[in-house]
Amino acid sequence: MAKQINVALIGNPNTGKTSVFNQLTGLNQKVGNYPGITVEKKEGICKLPRGLRAHILDLPGTYSLNASSIDENVVIELLLNKNDKDYPDVAVVVSDVENLKRNLLLFTQIKDLGIPTILVINMADRMERKGISLDVELMEERLKTKIALVSARKNMGIEELKEMIINYRHIPVEPCVNASVIDPDYFGRLRKAFPNQSLYKLWLVITQDVNFGNINRSEITSNTDFHTKSISDLKRLQQKETILRYQFINGVLRETMTVDKDAATDLRSRLDRILTHKVWGYVIFFGILLLIFQAIYSWSSYPMDLIDAAFASLGEMARNSLPPGDFTSLIAEGIIPGLGGIVIFIPQIAFLFLFISILEESGYMSRVVFLMDRIMRRFGLSGKSVVPLVSGTACAIPAVMATRNIEHWKERLITILVVPFTTCSARLPVYLIIIALVIPDRSFLGFNLQGLTLMILYLLGFGMAIFSAWALDKIMKTRSKSYFVIEMPNYKVPMLKNVAINVVEKTKSFVFGAGKIILAISVILWVLASYGPGDDFNKADEIVTAKYENPSEMPEQDILEEEIASYKLKHSYIGHMGRFIEPAVEPLGYDWKIGIAIISSFAAREVFVGTLATIYSVGSDQEETIKNRMAAETNPVLGGPLFTFASGVSLLLFYAFAMQCMSTLAIVKRETNTWKWPLLQLITMSGFAYLVALAAFQLLK
Numbered sequence: 001m002a003k004q005i006n007v008a009l010i011g012n013p014n015t016g017k018t019s020v021f022n023q024l025t026g027l028n029q030k031v032g033n034y035p036g037i038t039v040e041k042k043e044g045i046c047k048l049p050r051g052l053r054a055h056i057l058d059l060p061g062t063y064s065l066n067a068s069s070i071d072e073n074v075v076i077e078l079l080l081n082k083n084d085k086d087y088p089d090v091a092v093v094v095s096d097v098e099n100l101k102r103n104l105l106l107f108t109q110i111k112d113l114g115i116p117t118i119l120v121i122n123m124a125d126r127m128e129r130k131g132i133s134l135d136v137e138l139m140e141e142r143l144k145t146k147i148a149l150v151s152a153r154k155n156m157g158i159e160e161l162k163e164m165i166i167n168y169r170h171i172p173v174e175p176c177v178n179a180s181v182i183d184p185d186y187f188g189r190l191r192k193a194f195p196n197q198s199l200y201k202l203w204l205v206i207t208q209d210v211n212f213g214n215i216n217r218s219e220i221t222s223n224t225d226f227h228t229k230s231i232s233d234l235k236r237l238q239q240k241e242t243i244l245r246y247q248f249i250n251g252v253l254r255e256t257m258t259v260d261k262d263a264a265t266d267l268r269s270r271l272d273r274i275l276t277h278k279v280w281g282y283v284i285f286f287g288i289l290l291l292i293f294q295a296i297y298s299w300s301s302y303p304m305d306l307i308d309a310a311f312a313s314l315g316e317m318a319r320n321s322l323p324p325g326d327f328t329s330l331i332a333e334g335i336i337p338g339l340g341g342i343v344i345f346i347p348q349i350a351f352l353f354l355f356i357s358i359l360e361e362s363g364y365m366s367r368v369v370f371l372m373d374r375i376m377r378r379f380g381l382s383g384k385s386v387v388p389l390v391s392g393t394a395c396a397i398p399a400v401m402a403t404r405n406i407e408h409w410k411e412r413l414i415t416i417l418v419v420p421f422t423t424c425s426a427r428l429p430v431y432l433i434i435i436a437l438v439i440p441d442r443s444f445l446g447f448n449l450q451g452l453t454l455m456i457l458y459l460l461g462f463g464m465a466i467f468s469a470w471a472l473d474k475i476m477k478t479r480s481k482s483y484f485v486i487e488m489p490n491y492k493v494p495m496l497k498n499v500a501i502n503v504v505e506k507t508k509s510f511v512f513g514a515g516k517i518i519l520a521i522s523v524i525l526w527v528l529a530s531y532g533p534g535d536d537f538n539k540a541d542e543i544v545t546a547k548y549e550n551p552s553e554m555p556e557q558d559i560l561e562e563e564i565a566s567y568k569l570k571h572s573y574i575g576h577m578g579r580f581i582e583p584a585v586e587p588l589g590y591d592w593k594i595g596i597a598i599i600s601s602f603a604a605r606e607v608f609v610g611t612l613a614t615i616y617s618v619g620s621d622q623e624e625t626i627k628n629r630m631a632a633e634t635n636p637v638l639g640g641p642l643f644t645f646a647s648g649v650s651l652l653l654f655y656a657f658a659m660q661c662m663s664t665l666a667i668v669k670r671e672t673n674t675w676k677w678p679l680l681q682l683i684t685m686s687g688f689a690y691l692v693a694l695a696a697f698q699l700l701k
């Protein structure tokens with residue numbers, strides 16, 4: 001195997017780390033988690049000339065090496081632990097040319113750890129407009145490193161960066177700031193006690209709660225020589241260190257950078273004035289949401305119709321071309337409809353993520369966070385809760401992870417508890433099919449009623465999240481103390497590559513994450529529906545035929561077959577299970593088939609549609625799409641169609657509020673380290689959902 005270089009991309013948030021990462025690795029990347037904790041880990045491979053390969057790690061954004069969140073801790077632990085398999089041979093600090101002063105603080109800290117450190121000055125394409133000019137050579141000399149002037153957007157400077165990575169051994173590792181001058185005496189004693197360790201690493205270990213390599217933190221801090229400093233002494237020294245670093249940075253920038261102030265435009269401040277306006281800000285945000293949901297509806301209907309038709313004919317083809325028997329029936333009635341139930345929602349999910357990533361990329365999402373902080377405060381949440389709540393529209397699992405940025409534990413806990421109310425993409429398939437069935441496809445004041453319903457459901461989920469946060473805040477008597485700091489990045493035209501990679505990756509994880517479960521459950525359901533106990537199931541043919549004593553009363557062949565199939569289904573294993581829970585769901589307007597689908601939804605909500613697809617096509621030989629099949633169902637108690645406005649709304653509300661996701665429960669357990677909170681979510685959310693669905697059906701029927 002060729003030699004592999006470990007590269008870590010480090011930098012403040014929004015400096016373009018991920019963009020540089022995408023340029024270096026393309027689609028050669030994978031996203032996972034750091035072991036034991038739930039911070040997202042992005043890594044990829046970059047092929048370099050001369051057969052070399054670089055393993056690139058896109059680390060979470062961090063402002064300094066003085067950790068204040070779990071995300072930042074990941075960076076520090078990696079840089080302090082030489083034994084970590086990802087320990088970088090070379091660190092690449094990504095900075096934004098417009099915020100060099102702040103960005104360089106982190107650079108100087110990392111440089112002082114003695115790791116070869118390359119400085120990337122990104123967003124070089126904006127220098128001309130902002131009137132910034134740099135003396136890169138002089139800066140390299142003063143910072144004692146190699147500098148790559150890069151524009152990830154224009155794909156400029158990336159080749160030079162690769163060249164620097166290859167030659168990382170030539171980068172000097174001497175520090176650029178001598179931190180020990182803040183307390184020479186103390187650092188002198190440290191030096192003597194641990195002569196073989198990097199002094200700056202020791203200092204970092206002492207000032208924060210991390211271990212490194214084979215030195216244990218307690219080993220240092222319990223050493224009487226170093227016990228002499230109180231926490232507040234250490235904090236004061238840390239501040240001294242920061243001031244020292246800024247003095248150094250200011251000196252460097254004075255010599256090497258000039259900014260022609262007149263060239264700077266005030267477009268940003270004018271945009272900010274409107275987009276974060278007390279009234280217009282919200283109106284615009286609301287308008288954008290409305291537009292997004294309308295677009296999801298109308299644009300994705302074309303590919304969805306195609307997929308629908310394709311899977312219908314695929315099933316037909318399998319039935320016609322394979323020999324009849326259990327195997328064919330498994331393929332045609334279990335696997336193909338199950339797969340179709342996943343694939344059909346790819347267009348909508350892709351569109352949703354397309355819009356979310358455009359909002360993020362453009363810098364607008366940060367304004368939304370800022371705007372929402374005014375409201376969130378009142379409900380015991382922080383402005384930072386908006387990010388989890390908005391990511392909750394994709395999936396509650398990354399959203400629960402995203403709460404790690406909230407420093408205040410109670411605000412964080414409340415956010416975790418309410419996030420599952422936001423409408424995740426797994427609910428989308430359920431909503432879409434029910435809406436298509438029970439909401440007329442008409443316009444109201446120029447808006448499509450179905451799109452409007454979908455938007456109301458999203459707002460309902462969001463509203464419920466906010467309301468329960470408020471209630472929890474009252475119950476827990478939280479007085480929130482955290483301060484709200486948010487970076488306002490410049491407005492930018494979104495980078496196509498970033499958006500595309502994000503959409504592909506999110507859609508992939510939906511398809512493969514959910515797909516496996518959906519397929520497995522489709523097969524289990526097919527088995528449960530294709531076999532049954534006793535004669536009722538096994539002799540269904542004879543029993544149904546026997547009802548017609550007089551051969552002249554015998555109905556036509558295909559009607560008879562349907563009757564047999566439905567009789568069989570009713571007496572299959574799944575039929576028994578469904579009828580067992582039917583009394584509980586009947587007051588909500590559902591029959592036993594929907595009952596089954598609800599139960600299987602606990603594995604993953606989107607299974608609902610696949611389940612119904614399987615249940616219905618098992619009963620039918622006809623080439624019908626799932627939607628038509630559902631429309632033809634009748635209510636066993638009330639007669640008439642099963643999916644009416646009343647039962648449809650009841651079902652929509654049930655899915656809006658119920659806690660039906662095993663994976664979310666598992667992640668909440670992991671984040672809160674107790675079963676107490678996930679169980680609370682399961683019981684209260686599902687109980688509430690049941691009551692609301694019950695009330696809705698009883699009032700509307």
Ligand code: GDP
Pocket residue numbers: 011012013014015016017018019020061122123124125126150151152153154360361362363489492493494495498
């Ligand atoms: P990260 O938070 O450090 O991972 O930063 P991202 O890679 O997500 O980028 C933040 C924003 O900067 C996005 O809107 C990017 O489109 C934008 N961006 C990244 N690189 C460049 C660049 O070279 N030039 C310009 N003008 N914008 C860039």
Ligand code: MG
Pocket residue numbers: 017018019
């Ligand atoms: Mg990033």
